Amino acid sequence: xxxxxxxxxxxxxxxQARRGxxxxxxxxxxxxxxxxxxxxxxxxxxxxxxxxTLVKILSTVLLPTEGTARVLGYDVxxxxxxxxxxxxxxxxxxxxxxxxxxxxxxxxxWASLYGLSGRVGRHRTEQLIERVGLAERADDxxxxxxxxxxxRVHLARGLIGDPRMVFxxxxxxxxxxxxxxxxxxxxxxxxxxGRTFLLTTHDLDEAAALCAEVTVIDRGTLLMTSNVxxxxxxxxxxxxxxxxxxxxxxxxxxxxxxxxxxxxELDKPGRYRAEAxxxxxxxxxxxxxxxxxxxxxxxxxxxxxxxxxQLVGDRGMAV
Amino acid sequence: MSGMNQAPTxxxxxxxxxxxxxSIALGIAEFRTFYTLRAWLAGWFVRVLAQVAFFxxxxxxxxxxDQVRYLLVGNAVALVCLEATVVVLTMAAERFQGTLELLAxxxxxxxxxxxxxxxxxxxTGVVSSALTLTLLLLVFGQTLSxxxxxxxxxxxxxxxxxxxxxxxxxxxxxxxxxxxxxxxxNVGFMMPMTLSGVNVPVSFWPTPLAALAQVxxxxxxxxxxxxxxxxxxxxxALGQAALEPMVGMGWLVIGALLYRRxxxxxxRRGSLGLx
Ligand SMILES: Nc1ncnc2c1ncn2[C@@H]1O[C@H](COP(=O)(O)OP(=O)(O)OP(=O)(O)O)[C@@H](O)[C@H]1O
Ligand SMILES: [Mg+2]
Numbered sequence: 001x002x003x004x005x006x007x008x009x010x011x012x013x014x015x016q017a018r019r020g021x022x023x024x025x026x027x028x029x030x031x032x033x034x035x036x037x038x039x040x041x042x043x044x045x046x047x048x049x050x051x052x053t054l055v056k057i058l059s060t061v062l063l064p065t066e067g068t069a070r071v072l073g074y075d076v077x078x079x080x081x082x083x084x085x086x087x088x089x090x091x092x093x094x095x096x097x098x099x100x101x102x103x104x105x106x107x108x109x110w111a112s113l114y115g116l117s118g119r120v121g122r123h124r125t126e127q128l129i130e131r132v133g134l135a136e137r138a139d140d141x142x143x144x145x146x147x148x149x150x151x152r153v154h155l156a157r158g159l160i161g162d163p164r165m166v167f168x169x170x171x172x173x174x175x176x177x178x179x180x181x182x183x184x185x186x187x188x189x190x191x192x193x194g195r196t197f198l199l200t201t202h203d204l205d206e207a208a209a210l211c212a213e214v215t216v217i218d219r220g221t222l223l224m225t226s227n228v229x230x231x232x233x234x235x236x237x238x239x240x241x242x243x244x245x246x247x248x249x250x251x252x253x254x255x256x257x258x259x260x261x262x263x264x265e266l267d268k269p270g271r272y273r274a275e276a277x278x279x280x281x282x283x284x285x286x287x288x289x290x291x292x293x294x295x296x297x298x299x300x301x302x303x304x305x306x307x308x309x310q311l312v313g314d315r316g317m318a319v
Numbered sequence: 320m321s322g323m324n325q326a327p328t329x330x331x332x333x334x335x336x337x338x339x340x341x342s343i344a345l346g347i348a349e350f351r352t353f354y355t356l357r358a359w360l361a362g363w364f365v366r367v368l369a370q371v372a373f374f375x376x377x378x379x380x381x382x383x384x385d386q387v388r389y390l391l392v393g394n395a396v397a398l399v400c401l402e403a404t405v406v407v408l409t410m411a412a413e414r415f416q417g418t419l420e421l422l423a424x425x426x427x428x429x430x431x432x433x434x435x436x437x438x439x440x441x442x443t444g445v446v447s448s449a450l451t452l453t454l455l456l457l458v459f460g461q462t463l464s465x466x467x468x469x470x471x472x473x474x475x476x477x478x479x480x481x482x483x484x485x486x487x488x489x490x491x492x493x494x495x496x497x498x499x500x501x502x503x504x505n506v507g508f509m510m511p512m513t514l515s516g517v518n519v520p521v522s523f524w525p526t527p528l529a530a531l532a533q534v535x536x537x538x539x540x541x542x543x544x545x546x547x548x549x550x551x552x553x554x555x556a557l558g559q560a561a562l563e564p565m566v567g568m569g570w571l572v573i574g575a576l577l578y579r580r581x582x583x584x585x586x587r588r589g590s591l592g593l594x
Contacts, residue, residue, distance in 0.1 A: 015589050061420045063586045085426040095417025101348040109341045113425040117337020141352070161426070 005165050005196040006035035006058060010067035013053050013220075027053040029220035030067065035213075037164075040187065040197040042211035042228075044204070046312055050220040051200040052091075055167045058198070059089040072165055085114075088163035090154045092170035099143040103134055103153050106142060107160060114161030128156040132186065148179035155186070166190070168199045172206060184210055204305040214304065216311050223311045231304050239282050240275045242266065243289055243297035250292050259285045332575070335431045339438065346409075346439030364447065371395050371451050374518065375459055388461050392548060393517035395452040396541045399475050402444030403482035403536075404508050406437035410490030411500040419494070420591045423582045430575045433487045441479035448475050463548070470547045474560050478540035481567030482511075485536045488574035494581040511537040516545075536570070539563040 013028040015021065027050045035041040043051050056062040058071055060080045068075060074082040098106050104125060111121035129138045132152040137145060142153060151171060158166055168187075172180040180203075187197065187210060201207055207214050208228055216223040245251060251263050251272065259281040260274045274289075276282035282299065289297055302310075354363070371394040378387030413419045413436065422432050449472060456463045489507040493500040514528060515521065515537035521529050532538050539562035546556040585591040 013589075018588070018590075060424045061586065061591055062589055080424075081426070084424055089421070089424075091417070093417065096421055097416075098345060098349065098418065099416065100352040101345060105345055105348050109345045110421075110425075112335070112337040112341035113422070113427050115335070115337070115426065117335075117340065121337065121341075157421075 003037065004034050004070070005037040005072060006033060006041075006198060007070040008033040008054075008058075008067070009069075011054070011057065011064055011069055012066040013050070013057060013062065014065045026220055028057075028064075031217065031220070031222050033215055033222070033225065035196060035198055037196045038191070038194055039212035040191060040199055040210045042207035042214035043198060043200040043217065044202075044207055044214055044308060045200075045217040045223075048219075049217045051217065052169055053220075054217070055089070055091075055169050055198065055200060059087055059167050060084055061089075085161070086164055088158035088161060088166045090158035090166065090168045090171050092151065092154065092168070092173050094150065097142045097150070097153060097157065100141055102139050102141055103129065103145070103156075104138045106153065107156055110157050110160045116160070124160060124162075128159060131159075132156045133182070147174045148176065148183075151175060151179075151183070155183070159190070164195055166195055166197050168197055170200055170202065172201065172203065180206070204303075204308055208304045216308060218312050224307075228304065231302075231307050239279060239299055239301060240273050241282065241285055241289070241297050241299045242271060242273045243294050244271050245292075245294060246270065250289070250294065253292070254285065254288065257285075257288060259288070331428045331579075332430050333428065334434050335427050338427055338431045338435050342435030343438050343442075346437060347442075350439050350443065359443075364450070367398050367401075367447050368451055368454065371398070371455055372458070375455060384461070387459050388456075389545075390518060391455050391459060391461070392452065392545060393541060395448055395455060396475065396478065396544055397512055397515075397517045397537060398451060399441070399444035399448040399479045400482040400485075400511055400537050401508055402440045402447060403437075403479045404486035404489070404504060405440045406483055406486040407490045407493060407500055407504040407507065409437035409440070410487070411493050411497065414494060414497060423585075423591060429578045429582070430571070433484075433491070433571070433574050433578055436487065436490070438483065441476070441483050444479045444482070445472070445475045464550075467548050467550070470556075471544050474540050474543050474547070474556075474563070477560060477563045477567070478537055481536040481540070481563050481570065484567045484570040484574055485511075488570050488577055491574050491577035491581050494578065495584060511535040514538070516541050533562075534566055534569065536563070536566060539566065 009032055011028050011031045012026070015025045015027055017024045031050070031054065033054075043054065045051050053062065057064050057069055058076060060076050060083055063077060070076065071083045072086050074086075076083050098109070107125040107128060108121055111117070111124050116124050129135055132155055134149060134152055134156070137149060142150060145153070151174070155171065158168070172183050175183060184206065191197065199207075199211065211228050213225060213227055214231065215225040254260055254263050254274055259277060261277055263272055263274045265271070266273055274285055276285050286297065286299070371391060374394040375387050375391035378384075378390045410419075413422065425432075449468070452471065453463070453468055486507065489503050490500075493503050511517070514524060514532040515535050516532070517537065521532045521538060524532065539559050543556045543560035543563070546552070546559060582591065
């Protein structure tokens with residue numbers, strides 16, 4: 001038995017052709033993934049990468065076509081019942097709640113499905129309503145709530161069974177920045193209680209802020225799993241240096257030096273970024289700039305966003 | 320939110336009482352969002368009264384008080400089946416609103432999930448049937464006794480539950496074949512409506528059909544109600560009524576097995592969350 005919260009090996013999922021979908025689609029093509037307990041693991045990737053498919057397999061909604069997946073040590077196919085009692089799932093959409101009835105009614109019902117009925121169920125419901133900050137709106141119908149509030153109801157629903165492992169599929173999509181921040185703060189608290197989260201998101205800042213590790217997938221294959229702090233080092237790309245320059249002479253000199261792949265202007269006028277061809281040439285670039293009297297320079301490893309863009313490629317809206 | 324508790328162990332056949340209580344509460348809360356008492360009386364109830372009165376008036380055409388009574392009782396009792404089988408639509412809605420995949424992957428067993436969906440329709444169905452029966456028996460100048468009517472109530476409940484299980488089994492089919500729920504509901508309801516002694520006695524049908532009628536909801540319960548209302552022997556009525564829940568249990572077993580099959584094949588196909 002393993003101590004990993006999630007252990008995925010060679011996971012494949014093919015959606016067979018059927019009426020309305022004439023071609024078979026490989027959504028996951030041999031994915032491996034380890035999620036260490038007690039942390040938030042980010043799952044990144046462009047639209048159609050297979051993130052939701054992976055989350056659905058792990059939460060026993062979908063069966064894998066090939067490969068294995070274990071959640072908290074239990075196989076999602078063989079021991080699905082053991083998995084189901086221990087996990088919570090939050091799919092980030094309008095669906096999945098009884099829209100016409102109140103927040104409280106929804107949560108009481110879901111509590112009962114997790115074996116919490118009567119006084120215990122009511123207690124847990126009130127606790128969660130309080131926790132996600134919906135005490136004032138608990139008697140409102142779900143359909144009357146704003147998107148951010150609905151998202152909190154989803155989270156409360158996902159937590160109702162007091163799960164050790166929680167799957168969050170784009171939980172902050174459509175939230176305003178303040179609501180998203182609140183949501184993140186709440187996740188932080190929940191994490192401190194010893195839960196493990198697998199979070200899919202398109203928000204790279206969010207992933208960088210919340211996750212200890214991130215996994216990037218695209219077209220059903222794994223591109224990278226990395227510790228967020230070291231993510232920049234994973235990139236084969238050379239380091240870069242940002243600097244201020246008043247005249248173009250310096251830029252020309254740099255470009256002609258053979259030390260850089262390129263020089264580009266940053267958002268701020270007069271501020272540039274030079275990408276060194278290698279770690280060694282970075283030192284020479286800095287010396288060259290210093291010789292030109294430029295002192296306002298800084299170096300930085302690539303951010304998660306840059307790593308992501310390089311990995312996934314800049315394919316815009318193409319999926 | 321202190322200790323990480325363990326949800327109860329999965330029991331395939333054992334229904335979970337807490338879930339049933341919450342299901343009914345949820346169903347009633349949903350029901351009340353589209354029906355106030357007045358809207359229910361003015362809308363649904365008037366409609367079913369008219370429907371039953373229409374069939375009963377065929378008896379008037381035949382100048383037979385007995386025919387009026389036969390049709391009236393049959394059609395009034397059929398109402399509870401009509402309403403309880405609406406669970407087919409409740410299950411379709413479950414898929415539509417994305418709660419099905421969450422229900423199907425929650426820790427409770429399928430029997431609990433199936434039993435819980437749309438139980439509220441059983442309750443309102445009993446009310447529709449009982450009120451219609453009483454009112455129209457009075458309107459059409461038929462004899463009726465209070466003990467007789469009271470005796471019908473538990474039997475109506477039995478018919479309602481049996482119809483609920485029957486509807487749930489039909490609903491399970493729609494999980495795999497969505498978008499046919501209206502057809503399934505209509506065909507499903509027409510079977511007992513035609514075969515179960517609502518408008519013509521079961522014995523009217525050729526033997527194979529009469530035999531088939533035995534496994535549909537309404538047949539046995541309605542026979543018991545006719546016995547009770549005509550002041551027949553209590554033990555005879557009990558014997559007839561006792562068959563109704565047996566039919567119900569049969570449909571429950573079929574429904575639970577079908578539901579499990581449909582959920583598993585949807586998990587394989589990836590269509591559990593689709594509609
Ligand atoms: N039920 C389904 N039937 C058929 N194909 C599906 C189904 N669900 C997903 N797919 C396909 O599988 C691929 C992966 O989809 P998935 O929803 O897992 O991507 P995703 O990473 O969650 O994307 P997004 O960021 O847009 O949510 C896509 O090509 C999608 O069209
Ligand atoms: Mg997705």
